[in-house]
Amino acid sequence: MARAVTTQHKTIATAVAWVVALLIFFPILYTIITSFKSETEAIAGFNLIPSFTTESYAEVQSQYNYFKPFMNSVILSLGSTILALLIAVPAAWSMAFSPTRRTKDILMWMLSTKMMPAVAVLFPMYLIFRNLGLLDSRIGLTVMLTMINLPIVVWMLYTYFREIPGEILEASRMDGASLWGEIWYVLTPMAVPGIASTMLLNIILAWNEAFWTIRLTATNAAPLTAFISSFSSPQGLFWAKLSAASTLAIAPILIMGWFSQKQLVRGLTFGAVK
Amino acid sequence: MKLKLLVLSLCSASALAFAAHAESITIATVNNGDMIRMQKLTDDFTAKNPGIELNWVTLEENVLRERVTTDIATKGGQYDVMTIGTYEVPIWAKQSWLLPLDNLGADYDAADIIPAIAGGLSVDGKLYAAPFYGESSFVMYRKDLMEKAGLTMPDAPTWEFIGEAARKMTDRANGINGVCLRGKAGWGENMAFLTAMSNSFGARWFDETWKPQFDQPEWKNTLDTYVKLMNDAGPAGASSNGFNENLALFQQGKCGMWIDAPVAASFVSNPKDSTVADKVGYALSPDNGLGKRGNWLWAWSLAIPAGTQKSEAAQKFVSWATSKAYLDLVASKEGWANVPPGTRTSLYNNPEYQAAAPFAKMTLDSINAADPTKPTVKPVPYVDVQFVAIPEFQGLGTTVGQLFSAALAGQMSVDDALKQAQDAATATMTEGGYIQ
Numbered sequence A: 001m002a003r004a005v006t007t008q009h010k011t012i013a014t015a016v017a018w019v020v021a022l023l024i025f026f027p028i029l030y031t032i033i034t035s036f037k038s039e040t041e042a043i044a045g046f047n048l049i050p051s052f053t054t055e056s057y058a059e060v061q062s063q064y065n066y067f068k069p070f071m072n073s074v075i076l077s078l079g080s081t082i083l084a085l086l087i088a089v090p091a092a093w094s095m096a097f098s099p100t101r102r103t104k105d106i107l108m109w110m111l112s113t114k115m116m117p118a119v120a121v122l123f124p125m126y127l128i129f130r131n132l133g134l135l136d137s138r139i140g141l142t143v144m145l146t147m148i149n150l151p152i153v154v155w156m157l158y159t160y161f162r163e164i165p166g167e168i169l170e171a172s173r174m175d176g177a178s179l180w181g182e183i184w185y186v187l188t189p190m191a192v193p194g195i196a197s198t199m200l201l202n203i204i205l206a207w208n209e210a211f212w213t214i215r216l217t218a219t220n221a222a223p224l225t226a227f228i229s230s231f232s233s234p235q236g237l238f239w240a241k242l243s244a245a246s247t248l249a250i251a252p253i254l255i256m257g258w259f260s261q262k263q264l265v266r267g268l269t270f271g272a273v274k
Numbered sequence B: 001m002k003l004k005l006l007v008l009s010l011c012s013a014s015a016l017a018f019a020a021h022a023e024s025i026t027i028a029t030v031n032n033g034d035m036i037r038m039q040k041l042t043d044d045f046t047a048k049n050p051g052i053e054l055n056w057v058t059l060e061e062n063v064l065r066e067r068v069t070t071d072i073a074t075k076g077g078q079y080d081v082m083t084i085g086t087y088e089v090p091i092w093a094k095q096s097w098l099l100p101l102d103n104l105g106a107d108y109d110a111a112d113i114i115p116a117i118a119g120g121l122s123v124d125g126k127l128y129a130a131p132f133y134g135e136s137s138f139v140m141y142r143k144d145l146m147e148k149a150g151l152t153m154p155d156a157p158t159w160e161f162i163g164e165a166a167r168k169m170t171d172r173a174n175g176i177n178g179v180c181l182r183g184k185a186g187w188g189e190n191m192a193f194l195t196a197m198s199n200s201f202g203a204r205w206f207d208e209t210w211k212p213q214f215d216q217p218e219w220k221n222t223l224d225t226y227v228k229l230m231n232d233a234g235p236a237g238a239s240s241n242g243f244n245e246n247l248a249l250f251q252q253g254k255c256g257m258w259i260d261a262p263v264a265a266s267f268v269s270n271p272k273d274s275t276v277a278d279k280v281g282y283a284l285s286p287d288n289g290l291g292k293r294g295n296w297l298w299a300w301s302l303a304i305p306a307g308t309q310k311s312e313a314a315q316k317f318v319s320w321a322t323s324k325a326y327l328d329l330v331a332s333k334e335g336w337a338n339v340p341p342g343t344r345t346s347l348y349n350n351p352e353y354q355a356a357a358p359f360a361k362m363t364l365d366s367i368n369a370a371d372p373t374k375p376t377v378k379p380v381p382y383v384d385v386q387f388v389a390i391p392e393f394q395g396l397g398t399t400v401g402q403l404f405s406a407a408l409a410g411q412m413s414v415d416d417a418l419k420q421a422q423d424a425a426t427a428t429m430t431e432g433g434y435i436q
Helices: A007-035 A039-044 A055-063 A067-097 A103-115 A118-131 A138-162 A166-174 A179-190 A192-208 A211-215 A224-229 A239-259 A261-268 B002-021 B033-040 B043-048 B061-073 B088-094 B115-120 B143-148 B159-169 B190-200 B217-233 B243-251 B263-268 B311-321 B324-334 B351-356 B360-369 B393-408 B414-431
Strands: B023-030 B052-059 B081-084 B130-135 B138-142 B177-180 B255-260 B280-284 B298-303
Touching (some): A007 A239, A039 B243, A067 A103, A067 A179, A067 A192, A067 A224, A067 A239, A118 A211, A138 A192, A138 A211, A179 A192, A211 A224, A211 B061, A224 A239, A224 B052, A239 A261, B033 B324, B043 B052, B061 B081, B061 B088, B081 B088, B088 B298, B115 B130, B115 B360, B138 B143, B138 B159, B138 B263, B138 B360, B143 B280, B159 B177, B159 B217, B190 B217, B217 B393, B217 B414, B280 B360, B311 B324, B351 B360, B393 B414
Parallel strands (some): B023 B052, B023 B081, B177 B255
Antiparallel strands (some): B081 B298, B130 B298, B138 B255, B138 B280
């Protein structure tokens, strides 16, 4: 029998959830607040009430063209997500429905690549990119972001696919479905929430990736992460301008996350409760 | 109709030919006022050089340093012009990573570059980077607070005077600290200040045989003086303060004195941002009567990596950006006070500049007071004033900076910080093969 939840418990749980959510969101909120301060106000100390000046936004716009890095961010995050899904869906299908003795090891090995500090392979990767002529190219960076996020994408899809009864796929095979027909027409529609949330998460991760996107680009492929980093100044106040640039950079992904939050939460909790 | 088609074809062909001929160069730079101003004025360059397009990569100082180092070491070729400092130039030039600037044009007048700056950017008599702006360090002080303390700032103060003035000016009840100095850890942060200060105390990083010298009394005297002065008259949390934090404190009227780069003078004397704009005086960095002042020498400079395929276009750009004509261009568009300082002697002889920048003479005197070839009282095997121009210095300087910052924060004693600095320097120099 389910335990009764009292109103008091509900109120406490809601309050705790709000506090936690506010704590998590606070750095973003403070960045937005700081972007509406003057430079002197921004460095003066903690203050939640800005003077609501938009001079930093005007300065950011006058210094750099926002559109080019924005378009690069869109192309890189969407491109790497599509490429990652094209590779990860068949890989996760095979691991979920035709596991071998080594499947768990392969999954762990894939995950272990995420444990390596990126800077450890900076020079080899830089040399490979240089030799292949991929420095400052969108193609090179799309492949790089795909590779970086592929382990997480495979793991997430593998987890979702494991929740789908194998009998359904067997039935489709009995009905004469080909391998690709089985993946495309039977598995994919059933795993739409999982694939959608994986896709959204991958877009967010690719959008926010700053180590490689700053180091492997110059002008042609530089996304919004490079745009933000250009506002840090060694001699001169810059916090308000940096905050304005950050707000402009995170706004698109924040809006996308806001609109797709239902899908995202549904996908992330898919299979959590049986 | 045929004629129209022919004209159209010719136009298209010439447009294509021009596009094919147009060369684009990529310039890596830092975000500071002078560099941003240059980006806005590049129409002048492209009008004079229609075949050259400019692409800019602006980065945070440490990221820029890391990226250009990676690119130049691997001959990545991402950049055709790099903004680098006086630390990198001698090291990179010796590695043959930079092209000598021997084609800057007949009217460039390289002899007009301030000798101390040119010396820091040359190897074996060849210029490997052209200074975009140069700087030393000097004292900025509040004339009203100095007067209130019953003191008069000499043009060339001693550390003893600075200590006395700082303690007398301190009024913590009203939020006024006698002196604001760099405390944030880093080879280019607190160690730029402390190394320059130590020169005036007779200290040195290494003796003639590269043996570290942190166990000598001169270093103990330097660090003791610094920590005591900051404890008595410095702001709270000074171990986190760098240039920008001290700038904000000074602009808000919370510092009696601030010793830092002259580029700060244009900020603290600007009434738009500074509450004390009309009360600021300037003096040379302090000394201790040993013949060396506690000021540094630095120049953000434009250099051309050896891996570039567009050296001719790159030299044209470097020549334009560091020429006398560029200074005139900035003056005509933004006024003489906004001209990048510290590069050309002729600028300091210009009466219009002298009138617009009251700190001009002190800036030049400060730069001339620094001697990168003989930076210390006792002889040393290295060059440069606030750093040691060896590849190991970035890492070692930051390690020592962390220890000295911890001593300032009270997390360890001065003696412990010096002992650990000596151990770290000995380990680094042994590993590098400088000592056995």
